[in-house]
Amino acid sequence: MTDLVPLKRALLSVSDKTGLIELGQALAARGVELLSTGGTAKALREAGLDVKDVADVTGFPEMMDGRVKTLHPMVHGGLLALRDNDTHVAAMDEHGIGAIDLLVVNLYPFEETVAKGADYDTCIENIDIGGPAMIRAASKNHKFVNVVVDVEDYDALLAELEANDGQTSYAFRQRLSQIAYARTAAYDTAVSSWMADAIGETAPRRRAFAGTIKQTLRYGENPHQDAAFYTDGSNRPGVATAVQHQGKELSYNNINDTDAAFELVAEFAPEDGAACAIIKHANPCGVAKGATLLEAYKAAFNCDQTSAFGGIVALNQPLDAETAREITGIFTEVVIAPGASDEAKEIFAAKKNLRLLTTEALPDVMTGGQTVRQVAGGLLVQNKDNGFIGMDDLKVVTEKAPTPEQMRDLLFAWKVGKHVKSNAIVYVKDGATVGVGAGQMSRVDSALIAAKKAERMAEALGLPQPLTIGSAVASDAFFPFPDGLLEAAAAGATCVIQPGGSMRDQEVIDAANEAGLAMVFTGMRHFRH
Structure with missing residues (x-):
């Protein structure tokens, strides 16, 4: 097996010119012959490097x-x-190759x-053909050929050449090949997914x-489980795009819970008032609106102070100093918000293990991509639950109609219930959750657990x-029997929102x-399994 292979001739053809000149100079200094195309060749020449056009090698000019x-x-x-x-x-030798x-x-x-919203024809013209073809060819022949597709690997290439006197090892070329195949796979994935959306194909064959x-x-x-965090290129505001200002590295569970918290709090538009969601194990243990973030946080915290310990806090407005001081009163894993004041950051700095994440915006709860879940032998794929219910969508089915104040709490409870694991029961009063029952096999048990938690908090x-x-009270799916509803009534609920359909x-x-x-x-349910 060939191991160390000298690098004598290179072909550079890049769209992103970051680090190109430095790479070209380092290769030229090692006596590597440079081939290039179009704008890449122009940039290298302007830097004073000797470059041969691919057109001179092939005998054909660039065309079409x-x-x-x-x-x-x-x-x-x-x-x-x-x-x-x-x-x-x-x-x-025969053909001068x-x-x-x-x-x-x-x-x-x-x-x-695509991310810029370009039209169909412009997107089509930005599908690379020659690049993927060359990458696949070079990757297949990694026994002899190095292929670099990411700017961040330029330094690794130069370090490899330095360590091996202008040569690269087989293991190094193997690693580059794997990265390259993953890049072309991701590229084709982006094209095929975009095209499916463009032509309205909701369930493509592949x-x-x-x-x-x-x-x-x-x-x-x-x-005992290995794990990694990948971004999907959608740039949806959230944990994947957030800036971490301080604190330990996020864990798998931190990321999962922070995503759940931020998607929930985004249900409440900042211009409609401050909102706070506290999450534990991907379920809300307190959600509230308030005149200020501080007020919203306190109300959310008072829904279930026990569960809030070690939880994730999500805010729909930039974190301010007063709220930061209150949050540091108990152990909190992560705080995520669309911004934070300098004073708030200084207050958090005293808590070295508290992670602070900020984003430039809230995610749009009315839009989104797919959710994907792996099952044995396959994948379950669906659109995100972007279902919205407004005041005009509600149908009063009882002799008594809710008051305007009750309607506001019902809609608040409904928004929260969408983010609670089924079977979900959510009690709300004055714009704050006061009891949450999640993930039970029986809706009756969810109603009982939420009520019991409320009793304990009242005592505390x-x-x-x-x-x-x-x-x-909100139920994420219909009541199949009156028993669950009657448990909610026994807990003191005076109005109910549910899908109906039983x-x-x-x-x-x-x-x-x-x-x-x-x-x-x-007329709409929100199962969340």
């Missing part, structure tokens, strides 16, 4: 607006030829073009997914009665009327 320039045997023969195969070497030992290519900026490493994690959900806060008295809806409506409850149907 640059669509055809490297698709030629003089290029692909140089990349694919096996140097230890006599037949290949003879063919190279020179070996290419290094390919440096980064592709047309297709993903960036679906590809790709990501770029953001962080190798210490472990997964548990210490020294209240004469639990705040579920006079509350609004075979026993009338029984449930009759039970609500008998209990003096107001109830509305949404």
Whole structure:
């Protein structure tokens, strides 16, 4: 097996010119012959480097607006030829094909073009053809050829050459090859996914997914599990795009919970008032709105102070100093917000293990991509739950109609319930959760657990009665029997929001009327498994 291979001839053709000149200079200093195309060749020449145009090698000029320039045997023969195969070497000699030992290519900026909202034809013109073809050829022949597709690998290449006197090792070329194949796979994934959306194909025959490493994690959900965090290129505001200002490295569970928290708090537009969500194990243990962030945080915290310990806090407005001081009163894992004041950052700086993340915006809860879950032998893919229910979508089904104040709490509870694991029951009073029941096999149990938590918090806060008295209650799916609804009524709920659609809806409506409850149907459910 060939191990160390000298690098004598390189082909550079890049869209992103970052680090190009420095790389070209370092290669030239080692006596490497440089081949190039178009703008890359121009940039290298302007830097005073001796460069040979690919067109001079192939004998054909670039044509068809640059669509055809490297698709030629003089290029692909140089990349694919096996140097230890006599037949290949003879063919190279017969046709004057020179070996290419290094390919440096980064592709047309297709993903960036799509992200800018370009029209269909512009996106099509930004699909690279020659680049992926060369990358695949060089990657296949990694026994002899180095292929670099990421700017961040330039330094690694130069370090490898320095360590091996102008040569590269087989293990190094293998690693570059794997990275290159992953890049072309991700590129084709971006193109195919964009095209599926463009032509309205919601369930294409083949679906590809790709990501770029953001962080190798210490472990997964548990210490014996390996894990890593990848970005998908969508740039959706959230934990993947946030800036971490301080604190320990995020863990797998931190990332999962922070995403859940920020997606929930984004349900509440900043211009409609401050909102806070506190998450524990991907479920909300307190959500509230307030006149200020401080007020919203306190109300959310008072829903379940026990669970809030070691939780994740998400805010819909930039973190201010007063709220920062209050948050540091207990142990908190992560705080994420669309910004933070300098004073707030200084206050958090005293808590070295507290992670502070800021984003430039909130995610748009009305839009989003897919959610993907792996099952044995396959993938479950669906659109994100972007379902929205407004005041005009509600249908009053009981003799008593909710008051305007109750309607506000019902809609608040409904938004929170969308982010609670099924079966979900959420009690809300005055714009704050006062009891949350999550992830139970029985909806009745969810109602009971949420009410019990409210009783315990009332005792801890020294209240004469639990705040579920006079509350609004939301159920993420219909009540199949009256029992769950009656448990909510027993806890003190006075109004109910639920999807409806059960075979026993009338029984449930009759039970609500008998209990003096107001109830509305949404016609939409929010299962979250």
